[in-house]
Amino acid sequence: MSDIRRHTIAVLVDNEPGVLARVIGLFSGRGYNIESLTVAEVDAAERLSRITVVTSGTPMVIEQIKAQLDRLVPVHAVRDLTLEGRAVERELLLVKVAGTGEKRIESLRLAEIFRARVIDSTIESFVFEMTGAVEKLDAFIELMRPLGLVEVSRTGVVAISRGANAL
Numbered sequence: 001m002s003d004i005r006r007h008t009i010a011v012l013v014d015n016e017p018g019v020l021a022r023v024i025g026l027f028s029g030r031g032y033n034i035e036s037l038t039v040a041e042v043d044a045a046e047r048l049s050r051i052t053v054v055t056s057g058t059p060m061v062i063e064q065i066k067a068q069l070d071r072l073v074p075v076h077a078v079r080d081l082t083l084e085g086r087a088v089e090r091e092l093l094l095v096k097v098a099g100t101g102e103k104r105i106e107s108l109r110l111a112e113i114f115r116a117r118v119i120d121s122t123i124e125s126f127v128f129e130m131t132g133a134v135e136k137l138d139a140f141i142e143l144m145r146p147l148g149l150v151e152v153s154r155t156g157v158v159a160i161s162r163g164a165n166a167l
Contacts, residue, residue: 002058003058003059004057004058005056005057005058005059005062005082006035006054006055006056006082007054007056007057007062007080007081007082007083008052008053008054008080008081008082008087008089008157008159009052009053009054009055009062009066009069009078009079009080009081009082010050010051010052010077010079010081010159010160010161010167011023011050011051011052011053011069011075011077011078011079012042012048012049012050012075012076012077012078012167013048013049013050013051013072013074013075013076014047014048014049014074014076015041015047015048015049016047016074019049019074020039020051022072022074023051023053023069023072023075024037026065026068026069026072027053027055027065030064030068032055032057032061032065033055033056034053034054034055035054035055035056036052036053036091036134036156036157037051037052037053037054037156038052038155038156038157038158039051039052048076050167052156052157052159054156054157062080066078066080077167079161079167081159081160081161084161084165085161085162085163086162087159087160087161087162088160088161088162089133089134089157089158089159090131090132090133090157090158090159091132091133091134091137091154091155091156091157091158092129092130092131092155093128093129093130093131093132093137093140093141093152093153093154093155094119094127094128094129094152094153094154095116095127095128095130095140095141095144095149095151095152095153096125096126096127096128096149096150096151096152097125097126097127097128097144097147097148097149097150098124098148098150099124099125099147099148100124103147103148104126106147107126107128107144107147107148108126110140110143110144110147111126111128111130114130114132114136114139114140115130115132116128116129116130116140117129117130125148125150128140128144134157137154
């Protein structure tokens with residue numbers, strides 16, 4: 001039985017054209033799956049971006065991914081946040097739910113329990129906004145399905161290590 005586990009990897013790179021394509025190419029060229037991908041500039045003065053990749057693999061595959069990422073020229077640092085202990089991970093979710101009557105009331109009740117905010121409302125639908133752990137967002141989506149789930153939009157995981165260490 002293979003020991004496939006989910007890992008969150010943070011990569012600090014130069015913010016320049018083509019860098020994201022090279023990182024993605026490394027994954028696709030070797031058949032590695034990307035479960036979540038986020039990227040944004042984190043230091044305008046130094047022109048640095050942070051890429052957060054959630055992927056799954058055996059310990060050997062994860063080590064290969066990290067080593068290959070580390071060899072890419074525009075990469076400054078690679079950290080496996082999963083191995084470094086508990087990291088703080090969050091994702092933003094937008095969910096559109098359509099419904100009337102009891103289903104509408106139930107969707108509002110569940111949103112309150114999950115601390116989702118109503119950010120848009122029409123006579124026939126709501127758009128909820130929620131941040132949290134992936135599992136929490138997944139649970140909210142599943143509860144909204146029978147109540148009239150219309151559309152889902154997710155940002156992907158952003159993560160940062162706990163404690164004083166930095167990428």
